Amino acid sequence: MFAQLGSIIASMMFFWAIFQQYFPYQLRNQIEKYSQKLATLIYPYIQITFHEFTGEQKLMRSEAYSSIENYLSTKASTQAKRLKGDIAKNNQSLVLSMDDHEEVSDEFNGVKLWWASGKNVSKPNSFSLHHNIDEKRYYKLTFHKVNRDLILGSYLSFVLKEGKAIKVKNRQRKLYTNSGSYWSHVVFEHPSTFETLAMDLEKKKMIIDDLITFSKAGEFYGRIGRAWKRGYLLYGPPGTGKSTMIAAMANLLGYDLYDLELTAVKDNTELRKLLIETSSKSIIVIEDIDCSLDLTGQRTKKKAKKDEEVERKSGVVMEEREGRMSQVTLSGLLNFIDGLWSACGGERLIVFTTNYVEKLDPALVRKGRMDKHIELSYCGFEAFKMLAKNYLNIESHYLFDTICELLEEVEITPADVAEHLMPKSSSGDVQVYLKSLIHALELAKEGAKVISVEDAKKL
Numbered sequence: 001m002f003a004q005l006g007s008i009i010a011s012m013m014f015f016w017a018i019f020q021q022y023f024p025y026q027l028r029n030q031i032e033k034y035s036q037k038l039a040t041l042i043y044p045y046i047q048i049t050f051h052e053f054t055g056e057q058k059l060m061r062s063e064a065y066s067s068i069e070n071y072l073s074t075k076a077s078t079q080a081k082r083l084k085g086d087i088a089k090n091n092q093s094l095v096l097s098m099d100d101h102e103e104v105s106d107e108f109n110g111v112k113l114w115w116a117s118g119k120n121v122s123k124p125n126s127f128s129l130h131h132n133i134d135e136k137r138y139y140k141l142t143f144h145k146v147n148r149d150l151i152l153g154s155y156l157s158f159v160l161k162e163g164k165a166i167k168v169k170n171r172q173r174k175l176y177t178n179s180g181s182y183w184s185h186v187v188f189e190h191p192s193t194f195e196t197l198a199m200d201l202e203k204k205k206m207i208i209d210d211l212i213t214f215s216k217a218g219e220f221y222g223r224i225g226r227a228w229k230r231g232y233l234l235y236g237p238p239g240t241g242k243s244t245m246i247a248a249m250a251n252l253l254g255y256d257l258y259d260l261e262l263t264a265v266k267d268n269t270e271l272r273k274l275l276i277e278t279s280s281k282s283i284i285v286i287e288d289i290d291c292s293l294d295l296t297g298q299r300t301k302k303k304a305k306k307d308e309e310v311e312r313k314s315g316v317v318m319e320e321r322e323g324r325m326s327q328v329t330l331s332g333l334l335n336f337i338d339g340l341w342s343a344c345g346g347e348r349l350i351v352f353t354t355n356y357v358e359k360l361d362p363a364l365v366r367k368g369r370m371d372k373h374i375e376l377s378y379c380g381f382e383a384f385k386m387l388a389k390n391y392l393n394i395e396s397h398y399l400f401d402t403i404c405e406l407l408e409e410v411e412i413t414p415a416d417v418a419e420h421l422m423p424k425s426s427s428g429d430v431q432v433y434l435k436s437l438i439h440a441l442e443l444a445k446e447g448a449k450v451i452s453v454e455d456a457k458k459l
């Protein structure tokens with residue numbers, strides 16, 4: 001009934017627009033005033049329109065509009081008959097929104113309201129080179145006037161918040177790397193998750209809990225007057241899953257990753273600039289912190305040639321590359337972590353990785369700076385079972401007992417185990433993979449170092 005009433009009022013307005021020019025100015029004002037009053041009397045609904053584009057030139061896409069679009073996407077997919085589909089998030093999931101001139105209803109605290117989508121089409125400018133028809137989309141919210149306070153207050157802020165949260169969930173995450181003093185990024189599409197990460201189950205659960213608690217604790221950090229940040233130090237031998245875990249963290253929280261290459265940063269000023277440019281909801285990663293920073297805080301500018309040669313041979317990453325001398329100091333990094341860092345917004349994790357935790361300066365790893373120290377270690381039986389499940393899709397096998405015994409005596413990294421479990425032929429015989437692993441473990445037990453698959457084959 002009200003829809004009809006609406007259209008009657010609309011047509012009245014239309015005729016009014018045509019005839020008003022024939023009325024004297026004074027009278028026109030009076031008529032307008034009373035007709036508005038009459039309209040609100042018989043039409044007890046309030047309408048709010050949210051246009052897609054805002055700003056003076058109407059070029060800026062309105063944030064409210066896109067939040068509403070996201071918020072309505074779930075409602076649209078169950079209620080609307082005509083939908084628009086679009087691809088989002090790593091080109092994998094489909095995002096649906098309602099097509100033009102569709103309507104969906106919503107309920108908030110027992111109050112019913114309606115959202116309609118619409119568009120205004122204006123004729124193309126005949127002088128314009130582009131004969132695109134100018135379409136201006138909008139969402140219109142209709143609700144009863146008795147609910148005005150509720151809708152304008154809590155409902156709308158609820159919609160905007162929900163919409164933003166959905167957007168964050170659907171957005172494409174990015175992996176940033178620094179080359180000199182600026183960041184460049186690619187789409188972050190690492191498949192690693194905590195489910196596929198092989199490690200002690202209890203430890204894994206603790207880390208996940210810690211991360212989730214952190215991501216939800218914005219209000220808490222604000223209340224106790226601390227910056228919303230957390231530092232992790234991941235340490236352990238190469239191939240134990242430090243980098244893999246960082247990717248899993250980013251996937252779990254939906255954060256962007258900033259992979260900071262300290263050796264490419266010229267000095268502390270440049271470091272500060274880079275770190276300030278990072279956005280919130282991000283993880284800043286400094287890999288192999290022991291190699292990228294001279295931890296005495298004093299940079300050795302000239303190295304004896306002999307030393308250099310030794311380093312090159314042993315494959316140690318050098319701090320000076322291609323003749324570039326990085327002047328970033330430990331104190332520069334620490335100052336940032338404690339000082340400026342705290343001032344520039346929240347929801348940031350900083351993760352350091354190292355193979356040699358004992359080499360790090362105590363100042364860098366003390367509590368409060370690095371809140372959590374996580375050791376990633378050699379592959380235990382539990383971790384092996386997880387890898388076997390992921391790689392071979394088996395939960396038990398008669399060879400597991402042998403492997404369990406061997407793993408207790410031999411130190412082998414998850415990366416090495418994974419290497420043996422990788423499918424190498426189409427037959428995919430589980431036994432062959434497990435035997436190859438047992439063979440490697442036995443050899444290692446006999447005193448030889450853990451050997452790779454290739455070496456095992458040669459033998």
Ligand SMILES: Nc1ncnc2c1ncn2[C@@H]1O[C@H](COP(=O)(O)OP(=O)(O)OP(=O)(O)O)[C@@H](O)[C@H]1O
Binds near residue numbers: 236245
């Ligand atoms: N705990 C693990 N769970 C599952 N896969 C793992 C694990 N550890 C290592 N891997 C596998 O081994 C490969 C190497 O691991 P990763 O790069 O994470 O090691 P890392 O600890 O970062 O080593 P480095 O200290 O040399 O940087 C990964 O591609 C991953 O597939």
Ligand SMILES: [Mg+2]
Binds near residue numbers: 242243244287353
């Ligand atoms: Mg790594």
